[in-house]
Amino acid sequence: MVALARKTLIYEWRRFLPAMLAVGFAGLLQLLQLALVLGIFGSTSLYITGSSADVWVGYPGTQSVGSGRTIDADVESRVLMDPAVLRVEPYIWVDGDWRGPAETGGVSVFVSGIDPSPDALMFSKALPPSLRARLAEPDAVVVDRSVLNQLGVDIGQTATINGHQVRVVGISSGLRALGGVNVLCSLDTARELDEDPADIGPTYLVAKLRDPRQANAVAARLRGDTAFGPYTTWSAKDFARRSVLYWLFDTGAGAGVLFLAGIVFLVGAVITSQTLIAAVNGSVREYATLNALGVGVAALRRVVLEQAFWVGALGLLGAGLLGIVLMLLARSQDVPVVLTLPAVLVCIVLVMGLAAVSGLAAMRSLHRADPATLLR
Amino acid sequence: MQTATAAEPLRTPALLAENISKAFVSGQQRTQVLDGLSLSLDAGELTLISGPSGCGKSTLLAILSGLQKVDSGRVHALGSELGQLDMRALERFRLQHTGFVFQGFNLFPALSAFEQVELPLNHMGLSRNEARARAQSSLEEVGLAHRMRLRPSELSGGEKQRVAIARALAKKPELLFADEPTSALDAANGQMIIDILHRIARTHGTTVLCVSHDPRLVVHADRVLAMEDGRILSDWRTHAPVIDSKELPL
Numbered sequence: 001m002v003a004l005a006r007k008t009l010i011y012e013w014r015r016f017l018p019a020m021l022a023v024g025f026a027g028l029l030q031l032l033q034l035a036l037v038l039g040i041f042g043s044t045s046l047y048i049t050g051s052s053a054d055v056w057v058g059y060p061g062t063q064s065v066g067s068g069r070t071i072d073a074d075v076e077s078r079v080l081m082d083p084a085v086l087r088v089e090p091y092i093w094v095d096g097d098w099r100g101p102a103e104t105g106g107v108s109v110f111v112s113g114i115d116p117s118p119d120a121l122m123f124s125k126a127l128p129p130s131l132r133a134r135l136a137e138p139d140a141v142v143v144d145r146s147v148l149n150q151l152g153v154d155i156g157q158t159a160t161i162n163g164h165q166v167r168v169v170g171i172s173s174g175l176r177a178l179g180g181v182n183v184l185c186s187l188d189t190a191r192e193l194d195e196d197p198a199d200i201g202p203t204y205l206v207a208k209l210r211d212p213r214q215a216n217a218v219a220a221r222l223r224g225d226t227a228f229g230p231y232t233t234w235s236a237k238d239f240a241r242r243s244v245l246y247w248l249f250d251t252g253a254g255a256g257v258l259f260l261a262g263i264v265f266l267v268g269a270v271i272t273s274q275t276l277i278a279a280v281n282g283s284v285r286e287y288a289t290l291n292a293l294g295v296g297v298a299a300l301r302r303v304v305l306e307q308a309f310w311v312g313a314l315g316l317l318g319a320g321l322l323g324i325v326l327m328l329l330a331r332s333q334d335v336p337v338v339l340t341l342p343a344v345l346v347c348i349v350l351v352m353g354l355a356a357v358s359g360l361a362a363m364r365s366l367h368r369a370d371p372a373t374l375l376r
Numbered sequence: 377m378q379t380a381t382a383a384e385p386l387r388t389p390a391l392l393a394e395n396i397s398k399a400f401v402s403g404q405q406r407t408q409v410l411d412g413l414s415l416s417l418d419a420g421e422l423t424l425i426s427g428p429s430g431c432g433k434s435t436l437l438a439i440l441s442g443l444q445k446v447d448s449g450r451v452h453a454l455g456s457e458l459g460q461l462d463m464r465a466l467e468r469f470r471l472q473h474t475g476f477v478f479q480g481f482n483l484f485p486a487l488s489a490f491e492q493v494e495l496p497l498n499h500m501g502l503s504r505n506e507a508r509a510r511a512q513s514s515l516e517e518v519g520l521a522h523r524m525r526l527r528p529s530e531l532s533g534g535e536k537q538r539v540a541i542a543r544a545l546a547k548k549p550e551l552l553f554a555d556e557p558t559s560a561l562d563a564a565n566g567q568m569i570i571d572i573l574h575r576i577a578r579t580h581g582t583t584v585l586c587v588s589h590d591p592r593l594v595v596h597a598d599r600v601l602a603m604e605d606g607r608i609l610s611d612w613r614t615h616a617p618v619i620d621s622k623e624l625p626l
Contacts, residue, residue, distance in 0.1 A: 004487065294499070
């Protein structure tokens with residue numbers, strides 16, 4: 001079989017280049033947008049994904065990690081009674097007002113009070129053991145490298161949170177927050193920082209199971225007991241998803257992302273289809289001749305669709321290569337970008353869908369390939 | 377009338393048009409292009425339709441080849457009535473039985489001469505080897521064996537038209553239609569093209585119908601139909617075919 005679609009694409013590559021660029025850049029935009037969204041909004045579940053707890057216990061109706069309320073400390077014993085639970089520890093979230101030594105004004109901070117012991121669950125994947133150990137000192141805090149300027153502070157310096165003096169004993173990385181700044185301290189320090197006299201228990205209890213695969217079952221089993229006041233449970237995975245979805249959709253950011261994705265798709269499809277239509281029109285006499293010789297319209301359509309496929313595939317390849325470079329660049333600059341396999345697949349489907357839609361549009365202009373018009 | 381070929385095809389014309397009419401309407405204007413025209417063409421002959429531009433000769437070609445429908449009348453090609461066939465069936469008919477050569481050569485810029493010829497054969501259900509063998513022999517027949525790896529941009533006008541003829545010829549069509557095949561070529565190349573078309577009619581028994589206003593072609597045709605205003609004005613035969621004939625007519 002003579003590979004008409006591919007040979008034409010190679011021989012007349014200049015003609016197809018705008019389509020490949022349109023597809024490529026549309027793909028790149030979708031990819032980077034998705035990576036940024038996952039990176040930025042993924043940080044809202046960092047507290048969960050950066051820890052090794054399997055089940056989270058918190059106030060009923062909590063929509064994201066940052067909007068928790070205190071629960072009764074006695075729930076801990078209820079959770080420990082479950083034979084599947086290996087370890088339980090409290091986690092205290094305090095919203096604070098940071099005043100640094102430099103002139104930064106007040107900075108809104110999210111204080112995470114965690115267990116400083118070496119085998120603790122909270123931030124076990126994000127905080128090196130040596131830094132965690134330093135939190136055991138009274139009033140010691142750890143802040144992220146990316147927010148040092150924002151907080152106007154450096155290691156060893158002191159500042160105040162909610163009027164209470166703290167000292168920066170370490171600098172972490174990868175603990176960026178959305179809408180504020182993460183500050184880590186011990187449970188005891190966090191209790192000192194909490195101004196609200198109504199807060200008597202922890203904000204969350206996090207539990208490690210003997211078998212992490214049972215997280216859903218255990219979370220369901222622990223739910224619904226009201227003997228210790230209101231609380232509910234989630235598997236870590238569910239709670240992380242809940243947090244990300246809350247930020248994506250309840251803040252309007254998700255709608256913005258979807259809107260932009262739609263625009264990018266539309267613009268890409270318009271440019272690509274116009275280029276493909278021009279390519280079909282450029283060869284319309286040759287297509288008409290083939291049709292006169294008896295090659296069916298269906299076969300000609302396949303040629304156009306195949307060209308669209310190759311345009312999509314080559315555009316995707318370019319987008320992929322450039323995307324990797326840009327992702328590495330972003331990572332090196334502490335820009336939160338995260339790509340997951342499903343996200344990449346979504347991008348591939350979007351780009352190939354764009355190419356397919358464009359190919360279908362171009363196919364329509366084949367009706368001009370009427371061989372009778374060659375006889376005039 | 378009679379040629380040296382076998383006896384049966386004599387009574388069944390390859391192409392038969394009965395009282396065909398065709399009009400085009402643009403806006404308020406209605407133009408009668410063909411007006412009650414009847415015609416019968418035999419296999420193995422090169423028939424030339426000549427006439428001034430606008431006389432309806434291209435429309436006649438389009439109708440006889442199944443590219444256009446008639447308003448009234450009937451066209452029989454190789455025993456099928458073209459008016460009865462739907463678009464798919466017409467495509468299939470053209471695929472199996474017809475070849476075309478157009479004024480513009482209409483070759484794909486990206487394909488070599490060999491691929492241009494092989495491409496339609498791929499769609500005929502031939503094996504890869506059969507398609508390649510046919511492409512090879514067709515190109516040899518039009519004298520392009522040494523040029524078949526070249527793309528259209530590397531070929532002269534005459535060579536391009538020979539590739540277009542080879543593309544039609546490789547299908548081994550019973551009917552070969554040519555529309556002004558020499559008008560874009562100089563005298564020598566035009567001469568070569570018409571010689572090839574003539575030879576195809578003789579050696580393959582193909583019915584070749586050529587539309588042209590080029591007076592140089594008249595002497596090479598077996599039969600010349602002069603058209604004007606949608607009718608055939610005259611129908612005459614040039615000298616009797618002698619080259620391949622063993623028997624002289626009558």
